[in-house]
Amino acid sequence: MSALPAPARLALNSATTKRWSAAEAIEGCARAGIPGIGLWRDQVAASGLERTADLIWTTGVKVSSLCRGGFFTAADERGRRAAIEDNLRAVEEAAQLGTDVLILVCGGLPPGSRDLAGARRMVADGIAQVAPYAEQQGVRLAIEPLHPMFCADRSVVCTLGQALDLAEEVDGVLDGPIDGAGRAAGDLAVGVAVDTYHVWWDPQLHEQIARAGRRILAFQVGDWTVPLPADALLGRGHVGDGHIDVREIADSVAKAGYTGYTEVEIFSQRVWDTPGDETLHTLIERYEEYLAS
């Protein structure tokens, strides 16, 4: 279907082709020549973990990230322990799929709660408990700040600056002394995921991207379209459909030292209702139009 050669840094995030299983999405990327894929755990489970890992091996498509760990906030200790356990499994799945990036969507307020500071402490505690095992498995944790409109129900981590504060709290400051020893970027256990849809509005965005530097473990793109639909989750558009200057943010991210994939992640009923191969073709076209050098 696509006559264009796919860009070398382009990745599909499999949430964009939600009706596909992981196996179908990997095969779709292989057909389209898209070299990377960010996978969601539910889609991996639908295809089977072993089979998905095999398919990654045979197609040569690389897994840019696994979505998602996190959701550390819970009303009681039992719930918080279950979340930690689930994150340890996610770390193992990431390792098995050959990616060193596990994206964390950290969780909103527990039902009925108004204790935002308390929920944020649960998140910091949760990441600190998962990080040592992740490091041991060679998987890095990418804290993803979500748009503040998801603060109540999906992520109390709302800004890139806050995500970096958390990463530094758990992982130590880069090049700073940790147990008396310096720490190089290659040793990073905890970093951040930057998604244009979630961070584009932030007046501190470019300064925080510069601060993030090598802590940027994943870069996701999607556009902001208005009006927002109900629940606000599915209001995204292809790059170029909306109000975000995606190129400007991509340039900042590159300038900060990020050299990894650009993952296209779009939650949109309209996109989901489009045949997957057609969506992948649009990804390549839009990348060429808005993001290729």
Place this chain on the structure above:
Amino acid sequence: MSALPAPARLALNSATTKRWSAAEAIEGCARAGIPGIGLWRDQVAASGLERTADLIWTTGVKVSSLCRGGFFTAADERGRRAAIEDNLRAVEEAAQLGTDVLILVCGGLPPGSRDLAGARRMVADGIAQVAPYAEQQGVRLAIEPLHPMFCADRSVVCTLGQALDLAEEVDGVLDGPIDGAGRAAGDLAVGVAVDTYHVWWDPQLHEQIARAGRRILAFQVGDWTVPLPADALLGRGHVGDGHIDVREIADSVAKAGYTGYTEVEIFSQRVWDTPGDETLHTLIERYEEYLAS
């Protein structure tokens, strides 16, 4: 209807009783014993400016703020000039209604634009052009940061920190040298409006409220309920209905030195469909339950 005495610092923002004209809202406050009212210009126009000002005089209800000036962003010079003109009229209306606070909702991106930095410059320019006339009329401009989900279409001013940066840019830093002379809090021409609904998620909220100090010219309250409805504008609830610890924010605002009204502003179809007197009764009840000392 209300057996409770209304708290001395409570104000209705007339958007909460959207089906009422300004005159009806003022009369409703007088009946309920609510001492303050934040008025919207469209409702004032519906009742007539003169008649509204007379009613304020005769009922003794005080105008806590006028909503709203702003919307400085426009695709062309003509549009931006028209916005300035409209803001000068809003300043005059505020003065005539006996309030010294004009709330600014600064405007989103012009249609089709992705130039966020450019839109933010338009806002700074617009406020700078309105401020001298406002100062002359004894009206202070309260920059209201809106929730970042409104960045594209209603306000490129998204955080309290950003609003304060803007206020300081236009108005000079408090106690700092302006033209060689110090500047006291009483001389403030530009400040901010803090609305719990818009700022509650901000990890820097309490430090920015402390920084704001006497620049807080208005304090509005409303609660965050989930799920968000389409367009996200009408998803608010009465204090206590949702996820915001309104009391904690009110305490911060008081600690920063704010002594003015607490205006209840709720955009909600459910609240709008409720008879106004009943809504005012709920305002008083919730204030007593969640905000009274």
